[in-house]
Amino acid sequence: MTAPLVAARGYHDHAHDPAPKGQISLTYEDRFLRRKVLVLDNGQSVLVDLPKTTSLNHGGVLLLDTGGEILVIAAPEPLLEVTAPDLTRVAWHIGNRHTPCQIESNRLLIQRDHVIADMLTKVGATTREVTEPFTPEGGAYGHGRTHSHDHGHSHAH
Numbered sequence: 001m002t003a004p005l006v007a008a009r010g011y012h013d014h015a016h017d018p019a020p021k022g023q024i025s026l027t028y029e030d031r032f033l034r035r036k037v038l039v040l041d042n043g044q045s046v047l048v049d050l051p052k053t054t055s056l057n058h059g060g061v062l063l064l065d066t067g068g069e070i071l072v073i074a075a076p077e078p079l080l081e082v083t084a085p086d087l088t089r090v091a092w093h094i095g096n097r098h099t100p101c102q103i104e105s106n107r108l109l110i111q112r113d114h115v116i117a118d119m120l121t122k123v124g125a126t127t128r129e130v131t132e133p134f135t136p137e138g139g140a141y142g143h144g145r146t147h148s149h150d151h152g153h154s155h156a157h
Helices: 085-096 115-124
Strands: 006-010 020-028 032-039 046-054 063-066 069-074 076-083 107-111 126-133
Touching: 020 115, 046 063, 063 126, 076 115, 085 115, 107 126, 115 126
Parallel strands: 006 046, 020 069
Antiparallel strands: 006 063, 032 046, 063 069, 076 107, 076 126
């Protein structure tokens, strides 16, 4: 007999429960959703049914109807590591193309795209294919993919 489907109808960008009921590893694209059945890392299924399309961040949690939380993990995925003597200039070119970008002190990570890779080489960057979790910078107007952020609870824990 199959276990009944558990539902998650809420999301917080950080955990409250020190012992989550499970975790789910999702790529950047898969972490943008509203309603979908997902399979947790332990094989259990959960119906995610959020009130609006939401960008789930690494370290965020889905809130189960039955109580408890499911930890969201950024899954390793195919990326381009970008390095350059003038990384600031290269970052400007990436941003000018509205390409999601993970910004680190000595490198940038972007999704694999041969057209962007060619452009970056032309402006002095070096690219290398890697497979890593992808947690790009959020937008200036909110968290995640530039959507406003309000998870409706006080931070007076």
